Every structure is written in structure tokens, then in C-alpha cells.
Amino acid sequence: MRLLSCAIARPRLPRGVFSPSAVARRRCLTNNGFFRVSEEVREALNSKKPVVALETTIYTHGFPYPDNVALASLLESIVRVNGGVPATIGILDGVARVGLDPEELIRLTASAGQATTLKLSRRDLAYVCGLRLAGKKFNGGTTIAGTMLLAELAGIKIFGTGGLGGVHRGAESSMDISADLRELGRTPVTVVSSGCKSFLDIPRTLEYLETEGVYVGTFADGRKGNVDFPAFWSRDSGVKSPTTVENEIEAAAMIHAQRSLNIASGMLFANPVPEEAAILKETMDSIIEEALRQADASGVTGKDNTPFVLAKVKELSEGKSIPANRALIESNVRRATIVARELAVLEAKQDETEGSSSFNPILSGPASAAHEHLTDAHLSPSTSPATPPSSMVSSRPEIIVAGALAVDFSCDYAPFANSSAPTDPVRHTSNPAIISQTLGGVSHNIAKAAHLLGAAVQLHSVVADDLSGSAALTQLQAEGMSTNGIEVLPQPSRTAQYVAINNVNKDLTLAMADMQILETIPYTTITSMLQKVKVSPPKILVLDANWDPDTLHEYLTIGRSSPWTTTIFEPVSTAKALRIYPTTPDHNTSHPFPHPIADIITPNELELTALHDHAYGLGFFDHPVWFATIDALGIPPSGLRIPLAVTTTPAIVDAGIPQKAIKLLPFFPTILTKLGPQGVLLTQLLKADDPILSSADEAQYVLSRCKNGDHHVGGLYVRFFPAEKVLKDEEVVSVNGIGDTLVGALATGLARGQRVQYVVPLAQKAATLSLGSKESVSPELKSLRGVIE
Template identity: 65%
Template sequence: MFRGVRVHTLRTSSSRPLSRLLTTGRRHLSNNAFFRVSEEVREALHSKKPVVALETTIYTHGFPYPENVALASLLESVVRVNGGIPATIGIIDGIARVGLTPEELIMLASSAGKENTLKLSRRDLSYVAGMRLAGKNFNGGTTIAGTMLLAHLAGIKIFGTGGLGGVHRGAESSMDISADLTELGRTPVTVVSSGCKSFLDIPRTLEYLETEGVGVGTFADGREGKVDFPAFWSRDSGVKSPTTIQDEKEAAAIICESHGNIIHIRSSHKADAQNAMQIQSGLLFANPVPTEAAIPKTTMDTIIEEAIRQANVSGASGKDNTPFILAKVKELSKGASIPANRALIESNVRRATIVARELAVLEVQQEEAEGQSSSYILPVQSSPAASAEQLLHNASLEQPPQTPSTQEDVDILVAGALAVDISCDYTPLPTSISQLDPAPHTSNPATITQTLGGVAHNIAKAAHFLGSPVRLCSAIGSDLSGRAALSALESSGMQTSGIQTLPSPAKTSQYVAVNNAHKDLTTAMADMSILESINPETIETTWFPSLPHFKTLITDANWLPPALSSWLRFSKSRGAFTIFEPVSTAKSTRLLSALSSPSSSSTTQSTTAAIFPNHLIDLATPNNHELTALHTHASSSSLFSSEHWFRTIDALGIPSTGLRVPLSYTTSPALVDAGVPQRAIQLLPFIPTILTKLGPGGVLLTCILPFDDPALNSADEAKYVLARNGNGDREAGVGGLYVRLFEVEEVLKEEQVVSVNGIGDTFLGALAVGLQRGGKMEEVVRLAQRAAGLSLRSVESVAPELRGLRGEVEKLGR
């Protein structure tokens, strides 16, 4: 069908019903009125990056809100940290979405338990699409079967999940067989799971999969000989697996041989038949639950027998059977099933990502063997035990040509995104339905401007306008946008020696913002993938040797965690003050993953390492949403259970009565009710100073004071010192807790706001300059707020009028 045809997507009419799309067979669909693939996932598939599908019934019908949001954040982070692109799949307002945004994930997870939130398998997809045509919009979590189908329609080959459905006990009478099994029999997607739930009939499940023609294998996970097919909470089921797989390389090779028809969609007619068996069924790779979280088989057998007995007595059957038994297993195991469940899901998603990476390697190698010149980055093959940094090395990333650098010292080094910014400001017509927000699914009148941007660029530009010697370290593609960006930097008088040009297919980053009539952001799209293609080794060999002496590093979250860690550790080895800009809710958690990376040398530890283990960040500037994302990730990663966290919090001397009342005085009752300062305080053991940007609500400073900080003995500052070291643990390095809200001096009227793009970056650039000059935090924050106000009034992301604040900068620290 596809022989000799170069196919990326097959276009489908936007009005074509989903019921017809579901019968199109082996096609990869373009976006339409019923099926949408996110820009990030589409770009990743086009560039042959490893993409991993993730289901959503685990969020809508498995874990309660907000624990489900934390789990969703964790699993997407696992994919990204291991070098892949997550594609969480669900139904929003009757539309099948492949690659949910953080906002969509939260919306779907928060709808768990509601009447119009459905559990959707293959059979249900046409129903929700049809109801949308009838004016009834449903949200829904997709089961394994539903997720497999939608993943395949998008062109995704790998799917990581928890436990597979199966043949229920007594199915010879009830015919209760999960649709997951029949989906595996007809949809060529590889599922990585911890086998199936152990209360199912595992022998009959394997027999049914064999009948359906599904290849089944179990990862040896270090074991010798034939291994058992796992039983979800237990590593062994008493039933031998049909085959044993040693590692992810073998798994990728099996996929490559089995699904050659999918792999060769873009290949020529010369494809070797032995590499294209064109098997149309799926594959099941069973990954046993990690040893440390597993529950022994004998223990689980007893629990399950009792749970089944109670289900039979209660008459729980059909769709009610599984939820009833799961609840009883949780109860009878005294909650031990829950951490085991979390551990196995995380392990499965991690393994699925590595398999996807290995498959990407084989795909590119096959194309090259067939005489096709691949213009894509080839991921390096890695062992299952490889570290995150090793996993993210790209073997084929060429060393980019270096611009001759000057070695003159700089005050501030900024590492991160340089992008072409496109701003679309909605300008409604008198006849427009809404005079405030652009209408979805159609074109809208707008004023469109194009400028040079990117978080790191904007921060560096603000520092430059304020008179600070600054160097921007970033990457551009060898394309028209990249050449224009370099020219614009040179004309602005900024240093360009830290800008590296990467060969094709690397593309210069772009950011598109759609604003409403009040210039408030409605939605945005960002392609910052160029930085994500760069591994730590490239950073260490390309940027580090040419860097001058610098006093402050600011890095944004557009780097993947291993690369981010390299920038931070190198800067600490130089004795620099480090600042982190989270960029977005989705990317903000990369910091916590970077902090957990072990140091390669004792020389890279800061002088306060004894106080804060892996203390790589001195200050972070999240907004409220990013602060929440950081807190949720820390909670789901059990960082709040670490010995270091308890020791630091204990040393703060927080009174037993809590801080709600004093926090209400130093911030505001509304902020306390929203939990904003509380979340910031809990993150202090990992980020000792946090400045939370609250828009018109001001800036919230939350920090740990060392023993010698003058604020501890200042009458003027006493009201902001909410706790003092009370346990005598001076080695903890914690003198007290400081919390203060800096309100905005002037809230602009709507007609005064020209653009909101770049105001947070302007704030941070000015803040870094002020701190570098030795200014007190209060006066530095005030300066940064005034700078942000200037950018609010400017058509440019960073207002040139910042030069007028240089006189104030000169006065700081005197």
C-alpha cells in the first residue's frame, strides 16, 4: 500500500467522522475535528525522536485528584529525562488528543469521578465523537485498547503502562475478556507493562494472546534462563513467559522485524523482506515490578483469593469487578499495593522510553543501509543500566563550528534559549463574537509582530541594557532564522561568541504567542528542541573551554536535566552564584531531576554543599504555576521524605502552632489560603531562595537565612523572620526563615499594557544585575519590578528604555 511512497501524514478532511477514521486501517492521520496530535509530538515523530504513548484511565479512574496530577507529571518527566517525548492520550470535549498539554492534563485529572468523565476503549471512541456532533461534550481517559488505537493512528509505536487487562477467572462461562487483548491482536503497537493483574487468569490470558498472534516476551531483568511472566504486584506468577528478552536492544530488534511495514513507510521499494515481515498484531513486553517494591507471590495469592471471594459474595461482576477487587487488594495489603503500583508504572515507562530510543537507532540505521541519507539525529544505543546522562548522548551530533571568542570577563553568563518570537495580538472586528478572546477553530484578525526572543536571550538583553557585561550561551540552526538572529544580536551590541551554530536538522527555536485583546496570553507554541538535542559532553567540549570568568550564571529550563546539571556544576566549580528560570510548568521540574544527578567531582561542589546536599541552585524565579509544578514533582518523587529535607525543616524552628497567622501578615490571607508561601517553604531545602512572581500580586520572597545574616538581628526585618533555628543544629547552616511579599508599586491600566511577552525575563535580568552590584534584596526587587513595568509598556519583549535605569543600578551597593 505504501510501497515507494514517501509518507509523513495522510491528510483527512476535517469534517470526516471519527467512526470512519477508526476503520482506515494502518494510516497515520493528520489533525482534524475529531483527532489532534500536539505540535511537540508531531514534530518529534517527523524528526524520528523517541515518542512514548501514555494512557489516561489511570488518572480518571485509577488515582484520585490531585495525586493523579502528580503521577502524570512524574511519568512525563520519566520519559523526558530518559530522552523521549511523552504523548499522553485522552479525550477532551469529545476530541481525541495525542499529547496533552499540562493544562489539559490537569483539566482531565480534575474531572476524575465526574459523570461526564468516561472510561474509553476502542468501542467508545465513536460514541464520544458522535455525542460531540450532537452538542454533548465528554471528557475521558483512554484504556490500553483505546490508547493503542489512537497512538497507532498518530504513528506512535511504543506505549508504556501499568498492568494489562486479561481473561477473567471463570471466563469460560462469563466470556469476560479484556478488549486490551483483542486490540493487541490487531494493532501494531508495542505495550510495555508489568504483565496483567494477578487476580486474572494468567495462563488463559497467555493462551488468548497466542491465539491472537501477539508476540509476548518478559525482560530478564538480570535473571538467567527462562523467567516467569510477571503478575503485576509480584515478579513471578508461576507461569513461564513464552520468551525471555535480555534488554531494550533485543526488544527494539523484535519490533523492527515484526513491524517492518510501519518502519518502512518512509523507505524505498528496495526494503529487504527479512526486515519487513509486515505483522499487523501488537507486541507485549512484560517488565517485572522492581524488586524493592514487589510483594511476594505467596502473600499476594492469599490476598487475591480473599478479594475474589468477597467480590463473589458482593455480586461485583462485569465492569464493577476489577475496581472492587483493586480496592480490596489495597485494603487487605494494608496499602502496600499502592507504592508497588507506582513503582511498576514508573519502571515500565522508563523501560518503554529506552526501547523507543533503541528503536529510533535501528530505524535510522536501516534507512542508511538502504541508501537513504538520513537528516535526523541518531540516538546512541545504551545499556538498560545506563544513567540519564548517558542515555541523552547523541552519537551523531556533529561538533558545531565555533565563533572566535573573546576572553574578557563578564559579570553574568546566561545559558538557554535564543528564539524568534512571533506575537499575535487579537484585534477584534466590530462584528466579532467576542471582543476579548479570539475564537477557536478559525482564523482571527490580529496584529502580528516578529522579534528576537527566547527566555535566555531576553534575560541577557535586559542585563545588557542595564549596563552589565553579559554573555549569552545558546544554539541556532544553520537556517535563515538562525542567520537573522545572529545578525540581530550583533547589531544590538551583544556578544555573539557564546552562540553555536548546529548543522541540519537542528532548527532555530521559535515561540508563537497568541494574546487576547487585552494583550494577555491566550495560548502559545514553542519549539525549543534544538537545546534538547545537546548532551553534556557537547556542552563540556564546545562551550566550557571558551568561557571567560563570570560571577553569576542564569540558566533556563530549556535544557534537559543532564545538560542543565552540567551547566550548574561547572558554574559552582567556578564559584559563581547560580539562578534558575523555570520557563514553564512542564519544564520547571527539570531542575529537581538535575539536582538529583550525582556529582562527578568533589571540585564541583559549592562551599555550602555541607548545608544543602547537591546545592547547585542559589535562587529560582518561578511563577505561581511553576512553583506548584515544582512542589508536586518533589512530592511525587518523595523528596519531602528525605533525611536532608527533614533536617533542614527541623532546623528552621517552625513553631508547633504553624505559620498560618504570621504568613497572613507578611504576605496576604489570600496567598496563604492558596498555599503559595507554604509550597515555597517546603521547597527551600533544595532551593534556598525562591522569588515567586505573582503578576499584579507582586513578588513573594521566601528564603533560608544563614546564621550570620544581618536580618536576624535587624529590628526593621524582624517581622519578616518567621522562624529561627531552634534545635542548635548549627551544622545544618540554617539560621532562620524569611518570608516577604513585595507588592507592585504601580498596576498598569489595560490601555497602558502593550505586550506581556518578556516581562518575567526582564524582571530576572534586572534582578541579576542588581544582586551582582551588591544591592539589598528589597531595592533590587523594586528595581526589577520597575524594569518589568517598562517592558509591559513596550512593543519589544525587553524595553530599550531599560537603559534609563542605569543610574539606579550604579547607586546599588553603595
């Protein structure tokens, strides 16, 4: 699909036109027992962000589960990537919902095919909602007509869908005319579709729409002159479109004018199926004729006709209709989002003309620019993570942290005055101690730190149905954190517990952890947790190594598949850190491991050594793909010992820390090695076009540059961040959560669009606060919110 050029000028608004606010939302409902708009959609509408309605019949009566979940996730992602807020509309338990959250969407899609899951048009809404009061709860996917009505009640103006219903062949006697057409005549919502399916009577459909007063235009999509109204799987139908629309800016201008003139009918913008996925009209005509013949011979009529014909089309086209179907709905949703975005621009300008403005939408360039930037996210670990466009601020989590939630016991050695062991507890006997109980776990601490710093964060973990689990959920709620990502497992599962034994200086002497619950989660529970990430991918996905390897890698796969998600791996321990590696690479393949395995890792010195040694043992450093990346870094034959000693310290170089990190960069392009009171070492693989390569301020940290013409690798960046403040022994209260706090602060800064280099000093400040706090994560982190914005 050809997208807009930056050179296309937006229309100037005349002064004195009717304000859209005077006519918009005249029928808007507030949330009630029958109708509910999600918090994200309400916030977007109130802020005048571009919102795009999405139907659900395609999920409940089109694609089977779990393919429908994947499609739903994809379409919502397309809206977000192109600068909009998706509002998926459907019925759950007899309540009309505008904007399904991930859990609701999974529930609806999983109910596909059940007797209580209905296909719902305008006429059916009162039926399914009313029967809820009688104890009969139905789910339902909304058709174009049903979706249009509910979208209008919420105040949504744009709707992206697949194909429109129409006038059926032989309707002069059967009166079989889709309710979609009548809805367009009385509901002021703009629909973007690929015309209507070619087994319908397209000339009569256009005639009916004209009678209803519905504007119909077809996107030129690079073609010249008058174009055909599309026929769903085919770009041409043999019937000329009433009008031709050059681009999304023109479409938005028409919608703005229509709403300003208070014309209470919808508009239809037909978007032809992408050329590469289209089926030729002549081919489809013969397939349609045969499908209709078989429907007539089988006596299939009424509401059963369309599903029957569609099934036959799939069969007769040998499945070619399915990829065309997917391609066209993706294209339609993308185009609808761009139209909604351009409409928001016009409305913002109108507000400025009238002296009010509450929304600053994206004003520059085609949507493709945002998409190209996002898809390059994982190749640029040295920069801030790619994020959805600025207009996409929403209530969905910026950060998802998945891993351990545990009840922590901190045992601080408190020897008697005359003790023969003044510093460390004595082994094989009882020791006097001060014991405190808190809520902890690596991922909990990371999520809590991000939460205190103001991030929208969701913790993914499990607790058992026991006393500790109940206490954990209660404490999370008391901390103001979401529990939507927490699953409760039945007994005999045990809620995770962690016991830390510290010496008198609060340094860890010994720890015992019971994290078995994370390795015995039922597959159905894991699937539910993973779907939440798929349906609503975050900007930052943090994983700790307490997961079993399979689950860990499933999370990582989802993170890599999202164009704007940056993955962070916290190794936890030397043993568990090794779970990050896939199986031994095949030396006969060009891609022995995913690149990157994770975008960022945050090991301590021991964990870094374990990761390095294990990769060596697996033969990863012998693979040509690894060598090609290292070779592209441009490291001189004389090595980097002297430059490394200058930019870090001789002691760090003598310990081999930066050398080990450099060797791991092909797998983990950004490595933050936590060195305790010494500080943090940042080692990065720079992308070829990274602006740091031309920055005078950063030149001292760029220790080598690519010289072999590699298009991906730009060079090597190594920077040591010494601790800003080293606390005295008497100032240290607890060391248990300082590394987790650092990771939580790092995730928050990256989610706000900052580069790793600029986040590390702030993360160190946050860690220092936790070091001086009796809690694993200091409540004083709230004081840094203004700094991290």
C-alpha cells in the same frame, strides 16, 4: 530496575531490509474534528524522536484528584528524563487527543468520577466522538485497547502502562475476555506492562495471545534462565514466559524487525514489578482468592468485576498493593522509554543506510546516567543547569517566568530652558515631562527578553477584567508571546500598574507600583498556575518578588522538586526581596531551610544588603548548617580581602559587596549582583567535582578550595564582569528594563546549556541594548540570537 550497560552492543542492521518507513503510519490520521495530535507530539514524530504513549484510565478511573495529576506529571517526567517525548492519550469534549498539554491534562484528571467522564475502549470511541456532533460532550480515559488504537493512528509505536487486561477466570462460560488482547492481535503497537493482574487466568491469557499472533516476552531483569510471566503485584506467577528478553536493546531489535516485516500485530513485553515493591506470590494468591470469593458472593460480574476485585485487594493487602502499583507503572514507563529510544537509534541507522537521516538520538550509556545527572542539578549551581536529554527538544516552554505583568508609565523629566532644577524634578508640584505608556512588569520584561532572544517562554501572571487587562493581553499577542499562562480575574481586581519618574538623565528618581492583584489571587487560580509547572516543568523557572510569600515558596518548592529545573529569583526591591526567606530556623533541626532556597538570585547592591541584614537578624548565620557550608569553602584565617580586591576592585570590597554575597551562598549558591554602570559581580559556591576547580583559565577566580573533605562543596568562585560599554548620558534612553533584560538573557543562555560565567557578558550586551531603547526591552535583542545559541 537494572538498566543497560554501556558495554552492550547494539545489533548491526542488514542492508536491504524493509524500511520501517514503508510500513509505518499506514493508518495515520491528520488532525480533524474527532482526532487531534498535539504540536509537540507531531514535531517529535516528524523528527523521529522516541515517543511513548501513556493511557488515561488510570487517572480517570484509578487514582482520585489531585493524586492523579501528580501521577500524570511524574510519568511524563520519567519519559522526558529518559530521553523521550510523552504522548498522554485521552478524550476531551468528544475529541480524541494524542498528547495532552498541561491545561488539558488538568481538565481531564479533575473530571474523574463525573458521570460524563467515561472509561473508553475501541468500541466506545465512535460513540463519544459522534455524540459531540449532537451536543453531548464526554470526557474519557482510554484503556489499553483504546490507547493502542489512537497511538497507532498517530504513528506512535511504544506504549508504557500498568497491567494488561486478560482472560477472566471462568471465561469458558462467561466469555469475559479483555478487549486489550484482541487489540494486541490487530494493532502494531508495542506494550510494556507488568503482565496481567493475578486474579485473571494467566495461562489462558497467554494462550489467547498466542492465537492472536502476539509476541510475548518478559524482561529478565537480572535473573538467569527462563523466567515467569509476571503477575502485576508479584514478580512470579507460576507460569513461564514464552520467551525471555535480556534488555531494552534486544526488545528494540525485535520491534524493528517486526515492523520491517510488515507484521500487523502488537508485541507485549512484560516487565516485572521492582523487587523492592513486589508482594510475594503466595501472599497475593490468598488475597486474590478471598477477593474473588467476595466478588462471587456479591454477584459482581462483567465490567464491574475488575474494579470490585481491585478495591478488595487494596483492602485485604492493607494498602500494600498501592505502592506496588505505583512502582510498577513508573518502572514500565521508564523501560518503555528506553526501548523507544533504542528503537529510534535503529531507525536512524536504517535511514543512514538508505541515505537519509533527520534524527540524532542519544547513543550512549544507560538511562540511569541521564537521571543521575539530572537529580544533581541543584547541587551544582556553578555549572549550566541540568537539562533533559538532547532528544527532548519540544514545544513546551524552556523557561517559565512567574510574577508581575503591568501597564508601565514612564515619566521623563523635561524641564524648561530657564528651570531652576535642571536635573531632577521638583517635589510637591507639577513638573513638565514626556510620558509614555508600555506593557511592563518585572516578569513580563524578563519573559519578553527571553522571547526576543529565541527562547520558548511562558509568562505566568494575572490581569483584571478591565481596560488595562484587555490591552495587556492584546499587546502580548502582538509581541508574539504566549498568553496560556495568564489568568484573568474579575473586578474589583485591578490590572497592575507601574509609574516611573526619571530625571533628565533617565535615572530613576521615584517609582509607584500597584501590584496588589498579585497578592489577592484566589487559591483556585494559584493552584491552576502551579499545576502547569508541575505537569510540564521547565528548564528554567524565574520568579520575581511581587508574589505573596506563600505563592512564591510554592513555586520554589515545585522548582526544587524537578530534577532538571534551575530556579532564578529576581528580588525587585529591598522590601519585597525578603519574601524569599522561610520562617526563622529551628536550631534543633539539621535542616533549618531548604538548600538551596533558590539556585540563582540577581539582586542589586541595596537588595543584596537587605538580604544579608535580614538573614543576620533571623539568626541564619548562627546555625551550624550555615557554618558547615562556609567552613567547607576553605577560606583562610587571614581572610580574602586582598584576593577579593584583585579579582574585583578595592571600591567594591570596601563597600562589603562580595563579603555579603559569600555569607549568603549557603542559601543561594549563585549570586549575580547588579552594580549598574560598574558591571556585574558573580559569587558562586562550587560543587566538589566542578571542572572549574581544575581549569587553568578559571584558577584566578577560584579564591578558596575545600580542605576538610566535604563531599558537596568544592570551593569559592568570585568574578567581576565590568561593563563592556558605558553609554554617555545622551545615549541613555530608559533604565527601567535593563536589569530585567539581563535576567531574561541569563535565563535563555542557561536554558541552552551554557555556564553562568559565559552567559553574563552576553546578558550585559542585551542590557546595554535596552538601555539605549525607548522600550523597556529593546527589540534589537533579536540580533543576539545567533550569539546565544
